Amino acid sequence: MKKLRVLLIGAAFSADLHSDAYARIRDKVEIVGICDKKLDQVEALANRYGFTGYTAYDNYDDAIAQCDCDLVDICMPNFLHHDVAIKALNAGKNIISEKPLATTVEDAQDIVDTADRLGKHVYYAEDWLFAPAFRKALAIVESGQLGRPLYVRARECHCGSHSPFAQSIKFCGGGCMVHLGVHPVCFMLSRKNNQWTELTAMTSGGGENNMVHQKMEGEDWAGAFIRFADGTYATLEANYVTTGGMEDILDIYCEKGCVHVDLSFSGPVKTYSIDGLDYTVEKAEITTGWSTPAVDEKYNLGYCGEINHFVECAMADKDADVGLRGVDGLETLKVINLIYKSAKEGIHIKNPALEG
Ligand SMILES: NC(=O)c1ccc[n+]([C@@H]2O[C@H](COP(=O)([O-])OP(=O)(O)OC[C@H]3O[C@@H](n4cnc5c(N)ncnc54)[C@H](O)[C@@H]3O)[C@@H](O)[C@H]2O)c1
Structure with missing residues (x-):
């Protein structure tokens, strides 16, 4: 089975939650890139979960442009969700966004509309x-x-x-x-x-x-x-x-x-x-x-159920369940x-x- 290639953007608290989940489904997923402006955090995260063979980036523009991945997982501060999401969608990737989808309704709407226009999936990370x-x-x-x-x-x-x-x-x-x-x-x-x-x-x-x-x-x-x-x-x-x-x-x-x-x-x-x-x-x-x-x-x-669901949806090129789609993040906001x-x-x- 071809593994889903994931680029993690952000290597702090929520990236740790997601990484724990990815580490449990190594048969389906490969972490091919990790990006954080603090490179020591990238290394620490990778060491904690035994990720090897990934590329470390300290700039998300470079990461999105250069990393050969299927899914971009956005674990960044709220105000950066929109910029990273739009760039990743335009680069032809499906995305996972941590909550909230954006800091404004306008930005959240833009993420949903951009994904619809490009035929990409927004997976909204609602762990509850x-x-x-x-x-x-x-x-x-x-x-x-x-x-x-x-x-x-x-x-x-x-x-x-x-x-x-x-x-x-x-x-x-x-x-x-x-x-x-x-x-x-x-x-x-x-x-x-x-x-x-x-x-x-x-x-x-x-x-x-x-x-x-x-x-x-x-x-x-x-x-x-x-x-x-x-x-x-x-x-x-x-x-x-x-x-x-x-x-x-x-x-x-x-x-x-x-x-x-x-x-x-x-x-x-x-x-x-x-x-x-x-x-x-x-x-x-x-x-x-x-x-x-x-x-x-x-x-x-x-977190494990959530990430596993998104990985399976991305592999099947389909939307997530109700409550876990970009539009649900938009309605919540x-x-x-x-x-x-x-x-x-x-x-x-x-x-x-x-x-x-
Ligand atoms: N679902 C949950 O239960 C849950 C729990 C915690 C956080 N979150 C969400 O996860 C997201 C991230 O929160 P957090 O607490 O993990 O971390 P955070 O918001 O403190 O920062 C995340 C990381 O982004 C990096 N960063 C900031 N600006 C950057 C830039 N321009 N380029 C590269 N890296 C940059 C920082 O160095 C940091 O390591 C937030 O949206 C938050 O709401 C969700």
Whole structure:
């Protein structure tokens, strides 16, 4: 079988998540190029996952122009997604884009339109859709055994992004809602085929109005109420004021029962450490005392399923599933921008696409 040739652009945190997944499917994939302006990070990433025979680049224009690859995987800061995506699509490559698809709706639309015009695929990296525990919860709900779903509550929260780019709206596109809330928003939209009817939201406002992160331009707390065309309601939340590790939580209430999933802290391993462990779960500030060390965290957060799906789709020259296409990244960003509009202007918003 001919392997899919992947060029990784970015060699930091999210590239590590993706690399772990690629390393598990070496029979299907070959990493032929890795690009980051910090070449020491390229080398460290390759060493960590045993990638050999790749070319290292410190400039993504050169990487896209020179690397003989099938798929470009964009693990760059948000504000660069658009430029890298457009260049890679124009070079005839399919792309994976980390979330959010872009920092503005206009740029996200441009990515989707360019891919359509060139007959290329945009794979939008929404890992929540592959987290095994979330999939199990959805399978139970979709089996109908709990009756009709009525209300969903979902959130991703932690103590703040490690990325310097997350501090500025220009570089990031917003605050915690665009950085973390992007997951529950995309998850819900994909389940409901983007058929939301109305939303209302509040945020902490950003800057000095924030609860904790007053040097950050974007908000450090955001919550939205959304209603869908089938009558389901959802509360979707993101914040940077949560200590103790990253929370990825989903509650689904149905007519005859409910499902609760806690991706980070529901593992089977419990430890008590006086001196502290070297790692327990993502974003945990301390590891002393009682902890729940994650078991195969990257797999359980969905990255392996996500990357495997994209590799198989690219090999078959087809689109990804609903929720994982460029257009889903675009719809997610549109809704997040309306969440910001609702919060800023204090207004309730109806979906213009379903009006009239
Ligand atoms: N799905 C998830 O759970 C998840 C988790 C973390 C990050 N992300 C996303 O992944 C993306 C990358 O975030 P990150 O935290 O991995 O890293 P980051 O945003 O801090 O930076 C990524 C890398 O890009 C490199 N870089 C920056 N500008 C460059 C340029 N002009 N040329 C070459 N290299 C350049 C940096 O050196 C860095 O190593 C973001 O869009 C983020 O939203 C997703």
